[in-house]
Amino acid sequence: MATTPTRDGPPPVVTDDQLAAMHDDPRFVDLKRRLFRFIVPATIGFLAWYLLYVLLSAYARDFMGTVVFGNINVALLLGLGQFVSTFGIAWAYSRYTSRNYDPQATELHDAVHYGEDAR
Template sequence: MATKQPPEPPAEGAASPANGGLSEADVVAMHSDPRFLLLKQRLYRFIFPMSLAFMVWYLLYVLMSAFARDLMSTPVLGQFNLALVFGVLQFVTTFGIAILYSSYSRKNLDPAAADVRKALEEKAADE
């Protein structure tokens, strides 16, 4: 029984179907394109501060649960204490960040990504 051989990788510098018909050199060259750099800058402008803020918020919750037990056990509403409220707010924060990212992406990242994609498609069509 013959075994199926994987397809040969394209020759160095040749167009690859995995890259949308672009050569590896074209894809690497796009990494220094101002449109791609703008896309990366916009992405990082959102993810780094948001990630840092969420990590600080999460660590505050963990540290207060470990070292401020009296404060965290303070009743807020009936059987609900401050620790439970903080825990629920962790989920609310997570969903809030996801919604903010979706909105930010739609306004700032998607148009820039479309520009980069269009440039790459034009480059592939020229070859």
């Protein structure tokens, strides 16, 4: 069960110099790399999958009209697959960030806002 950390009062004001220094912090650079390691391949993969669906719909009408069973054809299954893959990516992103991103982001946040260096 997650609990909210208790702090006495609001966090101190962070100056522009402190924020600029944070951008040079190796932990911040690592955070950006971790995030891009998921986002870039997931985005490329999903856009390729979506483009394939659109191109098949436009140029492979006979294939897309192939009946799989009953009134269900390939186009309907691939269209539903778009929804499934969207939710799958959202679930995977949530899992990825909670394991690989959030703990380090919280550590860096605390270091910047509260002056705690928990390295």
